[in-house]
Amino acid sequence: MYLTKEVKEEIFEKHGKSKTDSGTAEGQIALFTYRITHLTEHLKKNRKDFNTERSLVKLVGKRRDLLDYLIKKDIMRYRAIVKELGLRK
Numbered sequence: 001m002y003l004t005k006e007v008k009e010e011i012f013e014k015h016g017k018s019k020t021d022s023g024t025a026e027g028q029i030a031l032f033t034y035r036i037t038h039l040t041e042h043l044k045k046n047r048k049d050f051n052t053e054r055s056l057v058k059l060v061g062k063r064r065d066l067l068d069y070l071i072k073k074d075i076m077r078y079r080a081i082v083k084e085l086g087l088r089k
Helices: 005-015 025-045 050-073 075-085
Strands: none
Touching: 005 025, 005 075, 025 050, 025 075, 050 075
């Protein structure tokens, strides 16, 4: 599987408060971004995989909701995570 326990811990350690802290919005956004990039690469090879396409759209929506939450809650945290992950130009 592409998303092992070690990969998750690395993502949460880099973007969250600690490697076991999966509850922060930044950690969840980083995890969703990792999964979105993986699914995007999969869909480039398998154009007719509509179940994966649906999953990708749902993940993008979840990430968007978390980003909207961060904008309302703390704009500086939002700007930091967007810059760190390179989500905007």
